[in-house]
Amino acid sequence: xxxxxxxxxxxxxxxxxxxxxxxxxxxxxxxxxxxxxxxxxxxxxxxxxxxxxxxxxxxxxxxxxxxxxxxxxxxxxxxxxxxxxxxxxxxxxxxxxxxxxxxxxxxxxxxxxxxxxxxxxxxxxxxxxxxxxxxxxxxxxxxxxxxxxxxxxxxxxxxxxxxxxxxxxxxxxxxxxxxxxxxxxxxxxxxxxxxxxxxxxxxxxxxxxxxxxxxxxxxxxxxxxxxxxxxxxxxxxxxxxxxxxxxxxxxxxxxxxxxxxxxxxxxxxxxxxxxxxxxxxxxxxxxxxxxxxxxxxxxxxxxxxxxxxxxxxxxxxxxxxxxxxxxxxxxxxxxxxxxxxxxxxxxxxxxxxxxxxxxxxxxxxxxxxxxxxxxxxxxxxxxxxxxxxxxxxxxxxxxxxxxxxxxxxxxxxxxxxxxxxxxxxxxxxxx
Numbered sequence: 001x002x003x004x005x006x007x008x009x010x011x012x013x014x015x016x017x018x019x020x021x022x023x024x025x026x027x028x029x030x031x032x033x034x035x036x037x038x039x040x041x042x043x044x045x046x047x048x049x050x051x052x053x054x055x056x057x058x059x060x061x062x063x064x065x066x067x068x069x070x071x072x073x074x075x076x077x078x079x080x081x082x083x084x085x086x087x088x089x090x091x092x093x094x095x096x097x098x099x100x101x102x103x104x105x106x107x108x109x110x111x112x113x114x115x116x117x118x119x120x121x122x123x124x125x126x127x128x129x130x131x132x133x134x135x136x137x138x139x140x141x142x143x144x145x146x147x148x149x150x151x152x153x154x155x156x157x158x159x160x161x162x163x164x165x166x167x168x169x170x171x172x173x174x175x176x177x178x179x180x181x182x183x184x185x186x187x188x189x190x191x192x193x194x195x196x197x198x199x200x201x202x203x204x205x206x207x208x209x210x211x212x213x214x215x216x217x218x219x220x221x222x223x224x225x226x227x228x229x230x231x232x233x234x235x236x237x238x239x240x241x242x243x244x245x246x247x248x249x250x251x252x253x254x255x256x257x258x259x260x261x262x263x264x265x266x267x268x269x270x271x272x273x274x275x276x277x278x279x280x281x282x283x284x285x286x287x288x289x290x291x292x293x294x295x296x297x298x299x300x301x302x303x304x305x306x307x308x309x310x311x312x313x314x315x316x317x318x319x320x321x322x323x324x325x326x327x328x329x330x331x332x333x334x335x336x337x338x339x340x341x342x343x344x345x346x347x348x349x350x351x352x353x354x355x356x357x358x359x360x361x362x363x364x365x366x367x368x369x370x371x372x373x374x375x376x377x378x379x380x381x382x383x384x385x386x387x388x389x390x391x392x393x394x395x396x397x398x399x400x401x402x403x404x405x406x407x408x409x410x411x412x413x414x415x416x417x418x419x420x421x422x423x424x425x426x427x428x429x430x431x
């Protein structure tokens with residue numbers, strides 16, 4: 001181990017900055033969901049066009065640039081990459097506030113995805129090289145907690161911003177002039193995010209860890225995946241289905257509260273954001289604690305926990321969407337979000353444990369590629385297509401319920417199917 005490794009204080013400061021970057025990135029990514037109605041009205045968009053802005057536009061470069069950004073993170077100072085990436089996604093978010101057409105908004109959202117593609121590989125690389133092996137799991141857990149906590153906090157912060165600028169339909173911005181309130185939200189959030197670029201420069205660039213063993217190749221990884229397809233086919237399929245549900249919820253649940261109950265964006269951000277932060281943030285930890293109590297009688301404990309949680313998630317979500325009042329919906333969302341977030345950490349951990357150490361980086365890249373391509377692109381779009389073509393604008397709740405009832409139970413079956421061969425495979429590696 002290099003004696004040049006950052007001090008514990010410097011290493012945890014790095015985690016704090018990365019957590020803040022992940023949180024800000026979620027604000028930039030999620031806040032569009034609080035502004036569905038005014039954006040659609042001003043730009044005259046359909047639900048399908050809006051879903052493309054939420055999912056496909058962001059996912060396009062976010063997923064495609066993931067591997068090239070990982071290549072850059074292995075060769076160039078990661079704090080400079082984070083500085084550049086956060087500046088790009090923040091300025092692109094601000095550009096969303098200046099968009100006057102679907103095409104301009106689409107281009108800006110693509111820019112948000114391009115900038116945020118830098119964050120995952122740079123963050124993981126920095127954490128691995130900043131901590132000794134015994135502390136890496138804790139540091140990584142703190143960083144990844146921003147995925148659930150960040151989504152809830154994004155709604156809380158976004159709701160506060162919406163409330164601050166929504167006192168009038170127009171806001172006068174210096175040097176720009178009068179613009180719509182929703183445009184001001186994007187400008188405020190985007191320009192505020194430039195603070196991450198400054199914070200990234202304070203990160204201590206650690207020496208790179210020396211990799212042991214042969215270098216991984218894509219051919220070797222694919223051979224391993226095919227040789228153990230009884231594990232990986234159902235496991236990857238389950239994670240893709242879960243990603244479709246996850247990004248669909250992220251995109252459309254705020255609009256569900258607004259359309260079904262007449263709630264304002266700020267109220268949705270406060271109430272649903274708080275429930276998501278508390279129960280969504282606790283689901284991963286609760287799932288890990290539950291899995292630790294299970295035996296290998298039916299297979300891998302982590303995947304059995306995922307199967308049980310996914311089986312519960314579909315009905316709980318359906319009850320939430322069918323609720324007659326927002327209070328009852330939120331009461332159903334509390335346990336639904338707790339079970340729904342259980343697989344977020346356990347499933348990727350199961351995949352990593354079933355892959356030889358020389359291939360784990362590429363396996364992680366494959367994971368993010370798949371959930372990006374299918375989850376971000378198809379989740380919001382599937383719900384929008386159901387709403388536009390099947391249930392109608394007032395039937396958003398039934399579109400969401402349909403996706404939850406279709407994806408989560410099937411994912412539960414797939415998690416269960418992968419559990420036994422996964423236990424056998426990992427037992428071979430431990431022996």
